[in-house]
Amino acid sequence: MQRFVDLTLNGVTYGMIYAVFALAIVLIWRATRIVNFAQGAQAMVTTYIAATLVEHQANYWLAVVVALASGLVIGGVIERVIVRPVEKGPVLNPVIVTLGTLVALEALAGIIWGGGLRSFPAYFSQIGVVVGKHRLAFSHFDIYVLVAIVSVMVLLVLLFRFTPLGLRMRASAFAPEVARLLGVRVGRMLTLGWALAGVVGALAGVLVAPKLLLSPNFMDAVFIYGFTAAVIGGLDSPLGAVVGGLATGLALSYVGGYLGSTLEALGALAMLMVVLMLRPQGVFTRVTSREV
Amino acid sequence: MAAVEVADLTVHYGPVAALRGVSFVAEEGTTTAVLGANGAGKTTLLRSMTGLVRPDRGSVRFGGDELTRLRVEDVVRRGVAHVPEGRGVIEELTVEENLRLGGLWRRRSERDGFDAVFELFPVLRGRRHQHAATLSGGERQALAIGRALMSRPKVLLLDEPSLGLAPIVTGQLMARLASLSRDEGITVVLVEQNARTALSIASRAVVLNLGRVVVADRAEAVAADTQLRHHYLGF
Amino acid sequence: MALPGTTGSAGTSGPAGARGRMPAWVWKLRLPRQPMIRHLVLAVAGGAVLFGITSAVGSYDDYQVAQIGFTAVAIAGLSLLTGANGQISLGQGAFIMVGAYGAGMVLVHTGLPVFVALIVGVAVSAAAGVVIGLPASRLRGPYLAGMTLALAIGLPALPLKYSSTFAGEQGLSINPLQPPGTVDPQRWLAWYVLLAVLIMLVLMGNLMRSRFGRAFKAVRDDEVAAALSGISVMRTHVLAFAVSAGAAGLAGGLRGLATGGVVPDAFSVALSISLLAGMVLGGTGSLLGAWWGAAILVYAPQWATSVANSLHLRQGQGSNLALLFYGVVLVVVVLLVPSGVQGALRKLAGWLAQFAGQPSQLAGVSTGTVVHKGEEGP
Numbered sequence: 001m002q003r004f005v006d007l008t009l010n011g012v013t014y015g016m017i018y019a020v021f022a023l024a025i026v027l028i029w030r031a032t033r034i035v036n037f038a039q040g041a042q043a044m045v046t047t048y049i050a051a052t053l054v055e056h057q058a059n060y061w062l063a064v065v066v067a068l069a070s071g072l073v074i075g076g077v078i079e080r081v082i083v084r085p086v087e088k089g090p091v092l093n094p095v096i097v098t099l100g101t102l103v104a105l106e107a108l109a110g111i112i113w114g115g116g117l118r119s120f121p122a123y124f125s126q127i128g129v130v131v132g133k134h135r136l137a138f139s140h141f142d143i144y145v146l147v148a149i150v151s152v153m154v155l156l157v158l159l160f161r162f163t164p165l166g167l168r169m170r171a172s173a174f175a176p177e178v179a180r181l182l183g184v185r186v187g188r189m190l191t192l193g194w195a196l197a198g199v200v201g202a203l204a205g206v207l208v209a210p211k212l213l214l215s216p217n218f219m220d221a222v223f224i225y226g227f228t229a230a231v232i233g234g235l236d237s238p239l240g241a242v243v244g245g246l247a248t249g250l251a252l253s254y255v256g257g258y259l260g261s262t263l264e265a266l267g268a269l270a271m272l273m274v275v276l277m278l279r280p281q282g283v284f285t286r287v288t289s290r291e292v
Numbered sequence: 293m294a295a296v297e298v299a300d301l302t303v304h305y306g307p308v309a310a311l312r313g314v315s316f317v318a319e320e321g322t323t324t325a326v327l328g329a330n331g332a333g334k335t336t337l338l339r340s341m342t343g344l345v346r347p348d349r350g351s352v353r354f355g356g357d358e359l360t361r362l363r364v365e366d367v368v369r370r371g372v373a374h375v376p377e378g379r380g381v382i383e384e385l386t387v388e389e390n391l392r393l394g395g396l397w398r399r400r401s402e403r404d405g406f407d408a409v410f411e412l413f414p415v416l417r418g419r420r421h422q423h424a425a426t427l428s429g430g431e432r433q434a435l436a437i438g439r440a441l442m443s444r445p446k447v448l449l450l451d452e453p454s455l456g457l458a459p460i461v462t463g464q465l466m467a468r469l470a471s472l473s474r475d476e477g478i479t480v481v482l483v484e485q486n487a488r489t490a491l492s493i494a495s496r497a498v499v500l501n502l503g504r505v506v507v508a509d510r511a512e513a514v515a516a517d518t519q520l521r522h523h524y525l526g527f
Numbered sequence: 528m529a530l531p532g533t534t535g536s537a538g539t540s541g542p543a544g545a546r547g548r549m550p551a552w553v554w555k556l557r558l559p560r561q562p563m564i565r566h567l568v569l570a571v572a573g574g575a576v577l578f579g580i581t582s583a584v585g586s587y588d589d590y591q592v593a594q595i596g597f598t599a600v601a602i603a604g605l606s607l608l609t610g611a612n613g614q615i616s617l618g619q620g621a622f623i624m625v626g627a628y629g630a631g632m633v634l635v636h637t638g639l640p641v642f643v644a645l646i647v648g649v650a651v652s653a654a655a656g657v658v659i660g661l662p663a664s665r666l667r668g669p670y671l672a673g674m675t676l677a678l679a680i681g682l683p684a685l686p687l688k689y690s691s692t693f694a695g696e697q698g699l700s701i702n703p704l705q706p707p708g709t710v711d712p713q714r715w716l717a718w719y720v721l722l723a724v725l726i727m728l729v730l731m732g733n734l735m736r737s738r739f740g741r742a743f744k745a746v747r748d749d750e751v752a753a754a755l756s757g758i759s760v761m762r763t764h765v766l767a768f769a770v771s772a773g774a775a776g777l778a779g780g781l782r783g784l785a786t787g788g789v790v791p792d793a794f795s796v797a798l799s800i801s802l803l804a805g806m807v808l809g810g811t812g813s814l815l816g817a818w819w820g821a822a823i824l825v826y827a828p829q830w831a832t833s834v835a836n837s838l839h840l841r842q843g844q845g846s847n848l849a850l851l852f853y854g855v856v857l858v859v860v861v862l863l864v865p866s867g868v869q870g871a872l873r874k875l876a877g878w879l880a881q882f883a884g885q886p887s888q889l890a891g892v893s894t895g896t897v898v899h900k901g902e903e904g905p
Contacts, residue, residue, distance in 0.1 A: 035669040085862050091668050095615055096807050096861050099800055104854025110847040164396055171382055171393050178380035180364040181342065181373075183397035183443065220796075224680060231673045262684050269681035276674055277662045 006137035007257040008250065013142045014208075014225075015249020016149045021204045021226030022233065022241035023153065024197040029235045030173045031193035032087055037098040038078065040223030041105035042198055043205035044216065046071045048113050050206055051120050051214055060123045067202045075198020079191045087190075109216040120209035145207045152203060153242065156196075169193060225252065228268050232275045234282025243284070247271075295320040295447055295479035296341075301350035303333075303340050303503075310336040312503045313350070318496065320446075323473045323480040325494035325511060327487045327525055332500040334483040335377050338449050341481075342374045343367045354447055369397055373445035377452055379436040383425035387416055390424055390435055395442030409438035412468055430461040437465075441472075447479045448472070454486045462486065466493050487525040491515045499524050562736040570725045581717045589713040590785070591825055596720040597781035599821035600727050602805045603814050604774025607731060609803075610812025611740065612767035613747030614663065618675030619775050620799035621682040624791070626652040626776025628686065631699040631789040641704065645723060645780040652776025653769045660768025664761045679799045683791045698790035701783050720781050727777050732814055734770065743767050804853050808860055810869025819868040827852055 021039070028036045050067035054060060082101060086093040124141040160166035171179040172189035179186050204226075205219060212218050229248040233240020248271065255267035275283065296318040303311040311333045318324040326334050339345040341352050343364040351360045359367050368374070373394075382390055388406075395405045410417040413434035419427060427435060433453055440448060450469070454462040470493040473480045484490035491497060497514040499507040501524055507514060514520060521527055581589050605619045630648030633639055659678065663671055686693035693699070706715030734740055742763045745753040754760050783789045805824045810816025831852055832845030864871055 029669070035672065082858055082862070092609065092615060092811065093861050093865065095669075095672060096803065097858050099803065100854045100857030100861070102854070103800065103804075103850050104858070107847045107850035107854060111844055111851065115847075164392075167385075167389060167393055168396065170385065174384045175380065175382045177344065177364075178376065178382060179393075180344075181368060181376060181380065182394050182439070183365050183368040184393070185365050224676065227673055228677065231670055235669065262687055265677075266681040266684050266688075269677040272674060272677045273662060276666055276670060280665050280670060 002134055007253045009136060009138040011250035011253030013145055014253065015246040016146055017204050017208050017222065018226045018229045018248050019242045019245025020149045020152060020200055021222055022230035022245045023238055024200040025227055025230040026235060026238050026241045027193055027197045031190050034083065034094040038101035038105060039201050040219035041102045042074050043201035044219040045105055045109060046202040047205035047209050047214060048109055051118055054121055060121055064206050067206050068199050071198040071202025072195045076191045076195035079194035106216045115216060118214040120214050122210035148207060152200060225268055228272050231272060231282060234285030237284035240282055240284030295355060296481060297353040299351050301340060301347050303336055303345055303347050310503055314505050316498045316505060316508045318479055318481055320479050321473060321477040322496060323482060323494045324496045324498060325490035326481060326483045326498050326500065327490060328500035329524065333503040334500055335451055338374065338451050338483055341449060342372060371446040373440035373443055374449040375436045375440050375451060379432045381424045381432045381435050383423065386421050386423055387435055388420045390439050391442055394439035398443045405442045409441060413438050429456045433457060433465060445478060449481045451483045452485060454484060454489060462489060469493060488527055563733050566729045566732040570729045574721060574725050577721050581714055586711050586713040589717040593717040593720040593785050594825045595821045596724045597778040598824055599817045600724045601775050601778035602802055602809065602817040602820045603728060603731060604771040605802055605806050606812055606817055608767050608771035611735060612743040614764060614767065615672045616675045617672050617799050618678040619802045620794045621678045622652045622655060622772040622775035623779040624683060624794035625655045626779030627783045627789045628693060629776060630780030631701055631783045634701050635699050645777060648780035649773045649776040653773035656769040656772025657765055660765035663768060664764035679796045683794050686791045698788050700788050703787055704784060716785060723777060723781060727774060728814055731774065739766060804857050807857060808867050810867030813869040816867055816869030
C-alpha cells in the first residue's frame with residue numbers, strides 16, 4: 001500500500017513536469033503548427049546557464065530568473081531565425097530544422113560544459129515528508145514543484161483569456177490571415193509564442209534537474225514523455241496536455257515501479273500506440289472534417 | 293485627393309493572369325460597387341489592395357499614400373478595413389472577443405466601439421458572450437462588418453457580403469452599408485455578385501471581366517445600360 | 528555512384544572543338560530510356576567503378592566503403608518512405624535493429640549460408656514494417672513522427688528484456704565472412720555488401736518507377752484525390768513502410784556482418800536521427816542522394832575527430848564536434864539548399880547542360896522530389 005502511494009505521488013510530481021512541458025509543445029503547435037523537437041534541448045541549455053551561475057556563488061532565485069529570461073530569448077531567436085523561413089512549405093522541413101537544432105545544442109553543451117553529470121540545487125529539502133508513521137515519497141521540494149507549475153499554468157490561462165495580448169496570440173494561432181486583416185502583427189505573436197514556450201520549458205528544466213542530474217541529454221526523456229502527453233491529450237488542447245501529462249506520469253511511475261525501469265520507455269510507447277490507434281487526434285481534440 | 297486610387301494593378305497566379313492593368317478611383321465618402329461574373333478577378337482585386345496578394349505591377353494608394361508593398365497589418369493600420377470573402381469570423385472566439393480584436397490596434401475606448409456596433413447591428417448585443425461558431429450567416433456578416441468598424445476605418449472593403457444571405461437580410465444589410473457611407477463618411481468598396489442590390493446603394497460602379505476593367509462609370513449609368521447588364525452582370 | 532559520364536548529346540550544338548577530337552558515337556551515348564534497364568545499367572556501371580575503387584585502396588578504406596554501402600541502403604529506404612511517400616519516420620533505426628537480430632539469429636543458431644540469413648533479416652523487418660505501418664497509416668505529420676520516435680526509443684529495450692534469447696547487453700557475436708583464397712577480408716566484405724546493396728537498390732528503383740511508386744507519390748501529394756482515383760491509401764502507406772523497413776533490415780544484417788556483432792546500444796535514437804540527417808543532406812527522395820548522405824555520415828566523425836585533435840580538445844569531444852556539424856549542417860541545408868547534394872548536383876548539371884546547349888540526363892535518375900504538400904493533423 002505504501003508502495004502504491006509512493007508511486008502515485010512520484011507519478012503526480014513527474015506528471016506535472018511532463019504536463020507543463022506538454023503545454024509548451026501545445027503552445028507552439030497551436031501557434032505555428034510545428035512540433036519543436038528542440039524544446040528539451042533549449043531547456044537543457046537554460047538549466048546549464050543557471051547551474052553555471054550557482055557554481056559561481058549566485059543566489060538560487062537569481063539563477064532561476066536568469067534561466068527563465070534566457071529561455072525567453074532563446075525561444076524567440078530560434079523561431080525568428082531558424083524556423084520562420086520554413087514555417088510555410090513542406091512539413092518535413094521544420095521537423096529537420098528543429099531536430100538539427102536539438103543535435104547542435106546538445107553537442108554544443110557537451111563541448112562547453114563537458115558530458116559528465118552535474119548536480120543542480122533544489123533549494124528546498126528533498127527528504128520525504130513524514131505523515132503519521134510513514135515517510136512519503138513527497139518532499140518540500142515536490143510541493144514547490146507543484147506550486148510553481150500550477151502558478152505558471154494559471155498565469156498562462158490568465159494571459160490568454162483576459163489580456164489583449166493573449167487575444168492577439170489566440171487570433172494569430174486560430175486564423176492568421178484574418179488576424180492580419182485586423183491589424184495584428186502576426187509574426188511578432190508567433191515569435192512571442194515560441195518565446196513563452198521557451199520560458200515554460202526553462203522552468204521545467206530547473207524543476208526537474210535536481211532529480212535527474214544535469215547532462216547534455218537530461219531533457220531528452222522529459223521531451224519524449226512530454227510530447228507523448230501532448231499527443232495523447234491532443235496537440236490542439238492545453239487541457240489535454242495537462243491531463244495527458246498526469247496520466248503519462250502516473251502510468252510510467254507504475255510501470256517503472258512494478259515492472260522494472262527498463263520497461264518505462266516501452267510503457268510510454270504502448271500508451272502512445274493505444275491512444276493513437278483508438279483516437280488518432282488525441283483524447284481532447286474535437287474532430288473536424290477535412291476540406292477537399 | 294481621392295480616398296482610393298488603384299492604378300494598373302496586375303496579378304498573376306503562376307501563368308494565369310487574374311488581374312490585367314486594373315485602374316479605378318473611389319472618392320472619399322462614396323460607395324463603389326465592383327461587379328462581374330465569377331472568376332472576373334473581384335476577390336483578387338480586393339486581396340491585392342490590402343496586400344494579401346502581391347501584385348506584379350501597379351500601385352494602390354489610400355489617401356495619397358502608396359501602400360502597395362506594405363505588409364497586410366501595416367496597410368490595415370493606415371485605416372483600411374477588409375471584410376474578406378467568407379467573412380473570416382474567428383469561430384473559437386466569442387462575439388465580444390471578435391469585436392474587441394477589431395479595435396485593438398486603435399486602442400479606442402471599447403465601450404464606445406461596442407455601443408456603436410450594437411446600435412448598428414442590434415442582433416449582436418444578445419449574442420455578445422457566445423462563441424462565433426454559433427452564429428447564423430446573417431449574424432456572422434454583421435459581426436464581420438461590426439468588427440471592421442471597431443477600428444474606425446476610413447476605407448471599408450467588403451467581399452461579397454450578401455453571399456448566402458436571405459434577400460430580406462441582404463436588403464437590411466445594404467441599407468446599413470449605405471448609411472455608413474452617407475453618415476460616417478467612410479469610403480466603401482463593395483464587391484458583389486448580386487449586382488442589382490449593389491448598384492442600388494452605390495454611386496460608382498466598376499465592372500470587371502477576365503481581369504480587365506470593362507466599364508468604370510456612375511452607378512446609374514451602368515444600371516441603365518441594359519446590354520452591359522445582360523452581358524456581364526446577369527440581369 | 529552518381530555518374531554523369533554516360534550523358535550524351537541530343538542535338539548538334541555541342542562545342543565544336545571537342546566534337547572534332549572525339550569519335551562520333553560518343554556523342555550519341557545515352558542512358559537507356561526503359562527505367563528498369565536504365566537502373567540495371569547504372570548499377571552495373573556503378574558497381575564496376577566501386578569494384579575498381581575497392582580493389583585499389585587499402586583494407587580500412589574498404590571497410591568504410593562497406594559502411595557507406597549499408598548506410599546508403601538504410602537511407603534509401605527512409606527516402607522512399609519519407610520523401611516519396613511523405614510519411615515522416617524517426618524510427619528507421621528500430622527496423623535496422625530488427626533486421627540485424629533477424630539475420631544474426633540465423634547466423635548464430637543455424638548453419639545456413641549468409642545470403643539466406645540476410646534474406647531472413649529483410650523478411651522479418653518487412654513484416655515488422657507491416658505491423659507498424661498499419662497503425663501508422665492513420666497518422667499524419669507530428670503524430671506519426673511521435674509514434675516512430677517512441678518506437679526508436681522503446682524497441683531497443685526488447686532485447687534487453689528478453690536477454691536470454693537475444694543475449695542481452697552483450698549482444699550476438701557474428702563470425703566474419705570467409706573470403707576465398709587470398710582476398711583481403713575487408714575487401715571481400717565490401718564487395719559482398721555492395722552487391723547486396725546494389726541489388727536492393729535496383730529493385731527499389733524499379734518499384735519507384737512502377738505503378739506502386741506512382742501510388743506512393745500520389746498519396747503523398749493529395750490523399751483524397753488518390754483515394755478518389757481508386758488507390759487504397761492504407762495499403763500504399765503500409766507497402767511503403769514494409770519496403771522501407773525491408774531495406775533497413777538488409778542494412779542491419781550487413782552491419783552485423785561488418786561489425787561482427789549485434790548490440791542493442793548501437794540502435795539508439797541517435798542512429799535514426801543521423802539517418803534522417805543523411806537523407807536530407809544527400810537529397811530527400813533520391814536513391815543516388817542516399818550515397819552522398821551515407822558518405823557524409825561515415826566520414827564526418829573521422830573528420831570531426833581530426834579537427835578536434837588539431838584544436839586540442841578534450842577526449843571524446845570529437846564526437847560532439849561531429850554532432851555539432853550535423854546539427855548546423857542540417858539547419859543550413861534545409862534553409863539554403865533544401866534539395867541536398869543530389870538536388871544541387873542536378874541543378875548544376877542542368878546549368879552546365881544549358882550552357883553547352885544539351886538537355887540534362889540526370890533529371891530522370893531520382894526517385895522523387897523534395898517539395899511535397901504538407902499534411903497536418905492526426
